[in-house]
Amino acid sequence: MLSSNSIVKLTQVVSDADSTNNQLSFLETLVDSHHLAHLQMLAPAYYVFGTRAAAKWRDISDEQMSKVAQRIHAGEPWEEVIHQQTQEKKWVHKIALSPSRSLFLDLLDYSGVRVALDLGAGWGQLSLGLATRVPQVVSVETTKERLDVIHAICAQEDKTNVSFLLGDVFDLPFREGSFDLVLLCGVYEWLGNNGTEDDVKMLQEAALKAVFHLLSPGGKVVIAIENRIGLKYLLGERDDHSKTRHISYLPYQEASAQYQHRYEQSFRARTYDQREYEASLAQTGFISPQFYLAFPDYKLPQVIIPSDQPELLRYVVENIPMPDEHDGSDGSRSFYNEVIKRVYRGINNVDVLQHLAPSFIIVAERPQ
Amino acid sequence: MIQDITKLVAQRFGSPVETISAALLNGGIARSRARFRNVGLFFYQGRPLCVARWYENDNQALIEEKQILFALNAYGVCVPSFVDLIECQGKFVLLEEFLTGSDLNTLVHRTLRTKPEAVRAAQLVYEDLRTKTKEPSSKNAFIEELHKVYAVADYYQLAGDLEILREAGNTLCAYFDRAGDYVTSLVHGDLTLKNIILSVSENKSEGSSRRELVRCFDFEFTKRSHFAWIDWFRLWQYSPVLLEDELGQFEMPDDVKPFAADSLLWSSATLINEVIGFSIKASVFPQFSLPKLIEDSRNTISTLCEKRGQLPAAQLPKKPSPIEGDYRAVDGICVDVEDASEKGLIEALFELKEKYEATLLTLSKRNAAFSSAKRELAEAQHQLTSIEQHGKELSQANDLLRAKLFATEALLTETDRNLRQHIDVLHQEFQRTLQQKDQLLHGVSNSMAFRLGKVLTDPLKKIPAAKRVVSALKH
Numbered sequence: 135m136l137s138s139n140s141i142v143k144l145t146q147v148v149s150d151a152d153s154t155n156n157q158l159s160f161l162e163t164l165v166d167s168h169h170l171a172h173l174q175m176l177a178p179a180y181y182v183f184g185t186r187a188a189a190k191w192r193d194i195s196d197e198q199m200s201k202v203a204q205r206i207h208a209g210e211p212w213e214e215v216i217h218q219q220t221q222e223k224k225w226v227h228k229i230a231l232s233p234s235r236s237l238f239l240d241l242l243d244y245s246g247v248r249v250a251l252d253l254g255a256g257w258g259q260l261s262l263g264l265a266t267r268v269p270q271v272v273s274v275e276t277t278k279e280r281l282d283v284i285h286a287i288c289a290q291e292d293k294t295n296v297s298f299l300l301g302d303v304f305d306l307p308f309r310e311g312s313f314d315l316v317l318l319c320g321v322y323e324w325l326g327n328n329g330t331e332d333d334v335k336m337l338q339e340a341a342l343k344a345v346f347h348l349l350s351p352g353g354k355v356v357i358a359i360e361n362r363i364g365l366k367y368l369l370g371e372r373d374d375h376s377k378t379r380h381i382s383y384l385p386y387q388e389a390s391a392q393y394q395h396r397y398e399q400s401f402r403a404r405t406y407d408q409r410e411y412e413a414s415l416a417q418t419g420f421i422s423p424q425f426y427l428a429f430p431d432y433k434l435p436q437v438i439i440p441s442d443q444p445e446l447l448r449y450v451v452e453n454i455p456m457p458d459e460h461d462g463s464d465g466s467r468s469f470y471n472e473v474i475k476r477v478y479r480g481i482n483n484v485d486v487l488q489h490l491a492p493s494f495i496i497v498a499e500r501p502q
Numbered sequence: 503m504i505q506d507i508t509k510l511v512a513q514r515f516g517s518p519v520e521t522i523s524a525a526l527l528n529g530g531i532a533r534s535r536a537r538f539r540n541v542g543l544f545f546y547q548g549r550p551l552c553v554a555r556w557y558e559n560d561n562q563a564l565i566e567e568k569q570i571l572f573a574l575n576a577y578g579v580c581v582p583s584f585v586d587l588i589e590c591q592g593k594f595v596l597l598e599e600f601l602t603g604s605d606l607n608t609l610v611h612r613t614l615r616t617k618p619e620a621v622r623a624a625q626l627v628y629e630d631l632r633t634k635t636k637e638p639s640s641k642n643a644f645i646e647e648l649h650k651v652y653a654v655a656d657y658y659q660l661a662g663d664l665e666i667l668r669e670a671g672n673t674l675c676a677y678f679d680r681a682g683d684y685v686t687s688l689v690h691g692d693l694t695l696k697n698i699i700l701s702v703s704e705n706k707s708e709g710s711s712r713r714e715l716v717r718c719f720d721f722e723f724t725k726r727s728h729f730a731w732i733d734w735f736r737l738w739q740y741s742p743v744l745l746e747d748e749l750g751q752f753e754m755p756d757d758v759k760p761f762a763a764d765s766l767l768w769s770s771a772t773l774i775n776e777v778i779g780f781s782i783k784a785s786v787f788p789q790f791s792l793p794k795l796i797e798d799s800r801n802t803i804s805t806l807c808e809k810r811g812q813l814p815a816a817q818l819p820k821k822p823s824p825i826e827g828d829y830r831a832v833d834g835i836c837v838d839v840e841d842a843s844e845k846g847l848i849e850a851l852f853e854l855k856e857k858y859e860a861t862l863l864t865l866s867k868r869n870a871a872f873s874s875a876k877r878e879l880a881e882a883q884h885q886l887t888s889i890e891q892h893g894k895e896l897s898q899a900n901d902l903l904r905a906k907l908f909a910t911e912a913l914l915t916e917t918d919r920n921l922r923q924h925i926d927v928l929h930q931e932f933q934r935t936l937q938q939k940d941q942l943l944h945g946v947s948n949s950m951a952f953r954l955g956k957v958l959t960d961p962l963k964k965i966p967a968a969k970r971v972v973s974a975l976k977h
Contacts, residue, residue: 211789211790213535213788213789213790214789214790217788217790217791218790231788231790232531233533233534233535233538233558234528234531234538237526237528237540238526239503240503240504240526240540241503241504241505241526242505243505243506267591434531435528436527436528436531437525437526437527437528438525438526438527439525439526440523440524440525443523443525443545443548444548445545445547445548445549446523446524446525446543446545446548449545449548449550450525450543452604453602453603453604453608454527454543455605455607455608455696457528
C-alpha cells in the first residue's frame with residue numbers, strides 16, 4: 135500500500151513530468167521545421183541547439199551551480215540555497231536574489247504578449263517575473279548549469295509556463311515571429327565575446343537583427359544596458375565590464391587601442407550612448423524606441439524615469455533622494471557617489487542629465 | 503503595470519492619458535520577494551499628481567495601509583490625503599496625495615536645514631500623531647501588548663533571560679500605573695527623517711509669505727499601540743543624518759522626557775523598542791536574512807540586559823542598519839574625497855585605491871593559498887589523527903595480546919606446576935605402589951617360601967630318611 139505522502143510525491147512527479155513534456159512540446163511548436171531534427175534532448179527538462187561558441191559568463195563555478203540546482207530540486211528553498219552559495223560574493227548575492235532586479239518588468243505593457251523570450255536568463259529572476267505576467271516564457275542560457283538552476287527555481291515556484299533552451303543568441307532555432315517580447319538584460323554588451331575577432335558592433339547588430347526576426351509584428355525588444363557616457367564613467371568610475379577607468383566614454387577605436395596596450399587583449403564588451411543605441415535600433419528596423427533612465431543602474435534599479443520627460447526627471451533629482459551609485463563591476467559604492475549626486479542637481483536645469491544616466495532600459499518595437 | 507496604472511490614474515483624474523507620466527521607484531531594497539513594494543510617482547504635464555503604492559505579492563498589506571491612511575486622514579494628522587484604491591492586473595494599488603517638497607534627511611544632508619530644525623519638525627509630526635490619534639486604554643490592554651512583545655522575544659529567543667524583559671515591562675507598567683495614564687495612539691513604526699516631507703507653499707492670500715508644511719508618509723508599519731515612544735527612538739536610530747549619541751542634546755517630546763530622567767525606565771523602553779524593531783524588520787526581510795537579524799538583535803538585547811539601569815538615560819544602542827552604516831562610512835569618505843579633490847590629491851587617492859585593490863587581490867590570492875595549505879594541513883592532521891587512532895587501537899590490541907600472553911604464561915606455569923604436583927603425586931603414588939608391590943611381593947614371597955618351606959619341610963619331617971638325605975645333600 136502506498137502511504138498518502140508517497141501518493142502526493144508520486145502525483146507531484148507525474149505532474150512535473152507532464153508539465154515538462156508540455157513545455158518541451160510547446161518549445162517544439164516555436165522551432166523552425168528544418169531545425170527540429172537538430173534539437174538535442176538534454177536531461178528531461180530542455181533542449182540544446184547550436185554549436186557556436188557563446189560568451190559563457192559565470193558568477194560562480196559550474197560545479198557550484200550544479201550543486202545549487204541539485205539542492206533546489208531536492209526541495210530546499212531556492213533563495214536560501216543561493217544565499218548560502220553566494221553570501222561571500224555580495225554583488226552576485228544581490229544580483230541573484232534582490233527583487234529589485236525585476237523592478238523594470240513593471241514598466242512594460244504586456245497586452246497582447248503571448249510568448250516572451252528571456253535571452254541570457256542568468257539566475258532566472260526575469261523569467262520568473264515574466265512567468266507571472268505572460269502566458270508562455272522561453273528561457274535561453276549558454277551554460278547547462280545555469281539552465282539547471284533556472285529550471286529548478288521555476289519548478290519550485292510552480293511556474294509551469296517556462297520552457298528552457300541551451301543555446302545562444304546567434305544561433306537560435308525559432309521560427310520568425312515566434313515571440314511578442316524579447317528581453318536582453320545585461321546581454322547586448324557581451325555579444326562581442328564570442329571567441330572570434332569579428333567586429334564587435336557587427337556582432338551586436340547581427341544579434342539585434344536575429345532578435346528582430348524572432349519578434350512578431352508589433353512585438354517588442356527590451357535591452358537593459360549601461361550608458362557609456364554615464365556621469366559616473368566620465369568622473370572616473372570603472373567600466374562595469376573591463377573594470378577599467380576612463381575607457382568606456384572614449385571613441386571605440388581609442389578605447390580599444392588603450393585597452394590592448396594596457397592588457398594585451400581586445401576590448402570586446404562594448405556599450406553605447408543613447409544616440410548610438412537609437413541608430414543601431416533604427417538601422418535594424420526597430421521603431422518607437424523608448425528610453426528609460428535607470429538609477430543606479432539597470433542591474434538593481436531603484437529609480438526608473440522615462441528619458442523623454444525632462445520635467446519629471448528634474449523634479450525627481452531635485453526632491454527625491456537619488457540612490458547611491460556603485461562600481462558596476464563589483465557593486466561597491468562609487469568613489470564619486472556624493473559628487474555625482476551634486477552634479478546631477480547642478481546640471482538639472484540644462485536638460486543634459488538624461489544623456490548622462492548610468493544605465494538605460496530600452497524598449498523598441500518591430501513594425502506591424 | 504505602470505502603463506495600466508497610468509491609464510487608471512488618467513481616468514481617475516479625468517485627464518488624457520498622454521498628459522500623465524510616471525517614474526517608478528523601488529520601495530525598499532532589503533525586502534523579501536513577498537513584501538517587495540513598488541512606488542509610482544505620477545505627473546500631469548510634468549507637475550506632481552499622485553503617488554501610487556503596490557506590493558508585488560501582498561494585497562492584504564495594502565488594504566491595511568489604506569485603512570490606516572483613511573484613519574489618519576479622519577484624525578486630521580499631517581499625512582497625505584487618501585485618493586483611491588484601484589485594482590490593476592490583480593493587484594491593489596493605493597493612490598495618495600503627492601507630497602511635494604524634499605524629505606528632512608535630504609535637506610539636512612544638503613545643509614538646507616540644520617539638524618535642530620529637522621528634529622523640531624520631526625517632533626511636530628511625532629506630537630501630531632500622538633495627540634490627535636490618542637485614545638484611552640487600560641492596564642490590561644497595556645499588559646496584553648507587552649505580552650505580544652514577550653511572545654516575539656520568546657519565539658525567536660532574542661533574550662537569554664526572558665525575565666529581564668518581563669522586569670522591563672513591569673517597570674514600564676509601574677510607571678504608567680503611577681502616572682495613571684494608559685493611552686494608545688497610532689504609532690508610525692518607521693518615523694525617520696526620510697519619511698517626513700517639508701513642503702514650502704506660497705500663501706497668495708497673505709502677499710508673498712511662505713508657509714512650511716511638515717508631513718509624514720509611508721504607513722506600512724503603522725498601528726495602534728501603547729508604545730508611542732518607539733517612533734522617537736526609531737527617528738534617532740534610522741535617520742542617516744542623525745546620530746544616536748546626539749539624542750541627549752535635543753529636547754524630547756513630553757511623553758519621552760520622564761524616561762530620559764530615569765535610566766531604569768529608559769533602558770526598559772529601549773528593550774521593548776528593540777524587540778518591536780526586530781519584529782518590524784522580520785516582517786519584511788527575506789527568510790534567508792533572518793538568522794543574521796536574530797543574531798544582531800540577540801547581541802543588542804543581551805548588551806541592553808547586561809547594562810540595564812547602568813546606561814545613562816537618553817542613549818540608544820549604536821546599531822545602524824548595514825545600509826545606514828555604509829551611508830555614514832561613505833559620508834566620511836565623500837568628505838575626504840572632496841578635501842582631497844580640493845588639494846589636488848584625487849589622483850593620489852586613486853592610486854591608493856588601486857594599491858588597495860591590488861593588495862586585496864594579493865591578499866585574496868594569499869588567502870586562497872593559505873586556505874589551500876590549511877586544507878592540506880587539516881587533511882594531514884586528519885590522517886595523523888587517523889594514524890594515531892590506529893596506533894592507539896594497535897597498542898590496545900598489543901596490550902590485550904600481551905595480557906593474554908601473560909595470562910597464558912601464568913596459566914601454563916600454573917598448569918605446569920599442577921602437572922608437576924600431579925606427576926609428583928602420581929610418582930609418589932607409583933613409588934608407594936611399587937613399594938607396596940615390593941612389600942606385597944616380599945610378603946608373598948616370604949609367605950610362599952614359608953609355605954614352600956613348610957610344604958617341603960613337613961613331608962620331609964614326615965620322612966626322616968629323606969630328611970637325612972637332604973641334610974646329607976646339604977653337607
